Amino acid sequence: MADYREAPLATRPKTLDPNEYFNLSPDYRRAEAERAALRAGLKRQYQLQLNNPHRKELIEDPALNRWVYARANPYNHFKATKKTSLLGALFGVAPLFILYYVFKTDRVRSFNWMCAGLWVC
Amino acid sequence: MLKILIPTLFLLPTTWLTSSKWLWPTALTQSMLIALGSITWLNNTTDTGWTALNSYIGTDPLSTPLLVLSCWLLPLMLLASQNHLSSEPINRQRMYITLLATLQLFLILAFGATEMIMFYVMFEATLIPTLLVITRWGNQTERLNAGTYFLFYTLAGSLPLLVALLMLQNNTGTLSLLIIPYAKPLLLMPFGSKIWWAACMIAFLVKMPLYGMHLWLPKAHVEAPVAGSMVLAAVLLKLGGYGMMRLMIVLDPLSKEMVYPFIVLALWGVIMTGSICLRQTDLKSLIAYSSVSHMGLVAGGILIQTPWGFTGALILMIAHGLASSALFCLANTNYERTHSRTMLLARGLQIALPLMTTWWFIASLANLALPPLPNLMGELMILTSLFNWSAWTLILTGIGTLITAAYSLYMFLMSQRGPLPQHMLALPPSYTREHLLMALHLIPLLLIILKPALLWGWFAC
Numbered sequence: 001m002a003d004y005r006e007a008p009l010a011t012r013p014k015t016l017d018p019n020e021y022f023n024l025s026p027d028y029r030r031a032e033a034e035r036a037a038l039r040a041g042l043k044r045q046y047q048l049q050l051n052n053p054h055r056k057e058l059i060e061d062p063a064l065n066r067w068v069y070a071r072a073n074p075y076n077h078f079k080a081t082k083k084t085s086l087l088g089a090l091f092g093v094a095p096l097f098i099l100y101y102v103f104k105t106d107r108v109r110s111f112n113w114m115c116a117g118l119w120v121c
Numbered sequence: 122m123l124k125i126l127i128p129t130l131f132l133l134p135t136t137w138l139t140s141s142k143w144l145w146p147t148a149l150t151q152s153m154l155i156a157l158g159s160i161t162w163l164n165n166t167t168d169t170g171w172t173a174l175n176s177y178i179g180t181d182p183l184s185t186p187l188l189v190l191s192c193w194l195l196p197l198m199l200l201a202s203q204n205h206l207s208s209e210p211i212n213r214q215r216m217y218i219t220l221l222a223t224l225q226l227f228l229i230l231a232f233g234a235t236e237m238i239m240f241y242v243m244f245e246a247t248l249i250p251t252l253l254v255i256t257r258w259g260n261q262t263e264r265l266n267a268g269t270y271f272l273f274y275t276l277a278g279s280l281p282l283l284v285a286l287l288m289l290q291n292n293t294g295t296l297s298l299l300i301i302p303y304a305k306p307l308l309l310m311p312f313g314s315k316i317w318w319a320a321c322m323i324a325f326l327v328k329m330p331l332y333g334m335h336l337w338l339p340k341a342h343v344e345a346p347v348a349g350s351m352v353l354a355a356v357l358l359k360l361g362g363y364g365m366m367r368l369m370i371v372l373d374p375l376s377k378e379m380v381y382p383f384i385v386l387a388l389w390g391v392i393m394t395g396s397i398c399l400r401q402t403d404l405k406s407l408i409a410y411s412s413v414s415h416m417g418l419v420a421g422g423i424l425i426q427t428p429w430g431f432t433g434a435l436i437l438m439i440a441h442g443l444a445s446s447a448l449f450c451l452a453n454t455n456y457e458r459t460h461s462r463t464m465l466l467a468r469g470l471q472i473a474l475p476l477m478t479t480w481w482f483i484a485s486l487a488n489l490a491l492p493p494l495p496n497l498m499g500e501l502m503i504l505t506s507l508f509n510w511s512a513w514t515l516i517l518t519g520i521g522t523l524i525t526a527a528y529s530l531y532m533f534l535m536s537q538r539g540p541l542p543q544h545m546l547a548l549p550p551s552y553t554r555e556h557l558l559m560a561l562h563l564i565p566l567l568l569i570i571l572k573p574a575l576l577w578g579w580f581a582c
């Protein structure tokens with residue numbers, strides 16, 4: 001295999017910088033190892049389910065379930081902040097009044113034109 | 122009329138007396154024969170308009186398309202429910218078919234009623250089988266909430282209607298639809314007559330649903346089993362439209378001023394619910410919001426009370442009934458395979474189930490009102506009559522049409538194209554029953570292209 005050398009002017013990301021990873025404290029390394037072990041456990045569970053020959057159904061993803069539930073039930077956690085009130089007023093209340101005004105004015109005007117004989121079809 | 126009513130009524134003993142081996146074929150055959158018999162109603166030969174008339178029931182060109190639609194839907198509902206009910210005890214299956222058959226009976230009586238109180242009683246009566254179907258056979262815990270919303274929104278809207286109808290009966294002496302167009306108008310004090318107008322309309326606007334009062338619909342459609350969703354989307358929403366069209370005759374001079382807020386709500390609702398559709402993750406919820414969007418357009422068409430508006434509304438109601446019901450059946454085919462309504466989980470189905478993609482494609486095109494399908498015909502008529510009413514509505518309806526196309530294509534592309542989820546294994550191939558179901562939905566829709574005059578209502582000229 002060709003010997004990998006990085007491009008001369010390229011910078012390494014922080015996690016791959018050799019000056020960084022010798023600076024890490026043992027506590028941090030232990031925590032990282034625990035998190036890696038948890039991730040590996042989750043991956044193992046997924047692989048077990050994926051390759052299970054008796055599995056017929058979809059693999060359940062609890063994160064997906066939580067996300068779908070959150071997307072389907074926004075009103076349970078709705079809070080009337082300034083931003084949400086502004087959005088509600090702007091898209092829910094104001095257009096109704098604006099449209100009523102627009103339609104009414106237009107219809108009244110064309111009715112008056114029709115009465116005065118000015119309406120050219 | 123009795124040719125159809127008596128077989129429908131006797132579907133109830135049929136379901137309870139046939140053996141479990143023959144339950145579904147028998148129920149299906151009987152309802153299919155009823156559906157084929159109901160097509161004869163489309164032949165409106167009388168000059169006065171009312172055919173098959175007796176003291177209580179009659180059909181006229183407005184109610185016949187809706188009657189045929191509701192009769193046509195029963196065999197389709199039975200076809201769609203056959204799979205998910207097959208694992209249930211036989212008496213529960215019988216109960217389910219009984220509920221659907223009684224719903225059918227009430228719907229025929231509602232659309233055929235010539236007396237407004239009978240229409241009202243049947244309008245309310247259809248709520249009960251639907252409520253039972255949603256709350257007892259729905260799949261998630263939210264079905265109870267959905268049933269509550271459904272029942273109480275509609276009941277709260279229709280109680281003022283009862284009062285209004287009784288006032289009308291007191292004043293006019295009759296509520297027969299044959300006489301009411303010729304009766305003298307109701308004379309009330311100015312504010313009272315506005316309240317009376319609103320009382321007459323609110324029930325149907327909640328049922329349609331109009332944008333501000335539509336919250337029951339996504340819940341009810343999503344939580345209902347497939348037959349419940351089908352009948353809700355296809356027929357029960359149209360009960361609202363039909364009621365409005367019937368009552369508009371009596372409400373006349375008031376309507377010129379009172380309709381403005383509701384037309385504004387309807388048209389703004391087209392845009393808002395269309396935009397919500399673009400952000401939905403749940404497939405059935407997307408189809409439910411698209412129903413609200415289309416029905417907003419129908420409400421706009423009815424409220425302006427022009428001949429083209431009414432015609433367009435009626436055509437769009439029938440076409441949307443078939444297309445929306447087809448989409449719910451397709452969503453159910455997904456649900457039966459993955460037991461999830463999330464769109465992300467059922468992607469890329471064109472590779473796995475290519476024949477079903479054809480049906481998805483036609484149904485999505487119907488939803489986005491592709492010419493020459495009747496969906497477009499209805500939408501165009503409503504659009505042009507709204508434009509005649511006020512030129513500014515074109516902006517709203519134009520944007521609405523654009524958003525409709527966007528979310529219909531989004532639904533198609535999300536479900537059919539893209540990568541298949543990698544952990545999806547055992548997707549049973551499409552059953553013939555599912556293909557038959559989709560064909561029976563979409564072939565009538567395609568056939569209507571050839572003779573749309575069947576659906577033009579009173580103004581077939």
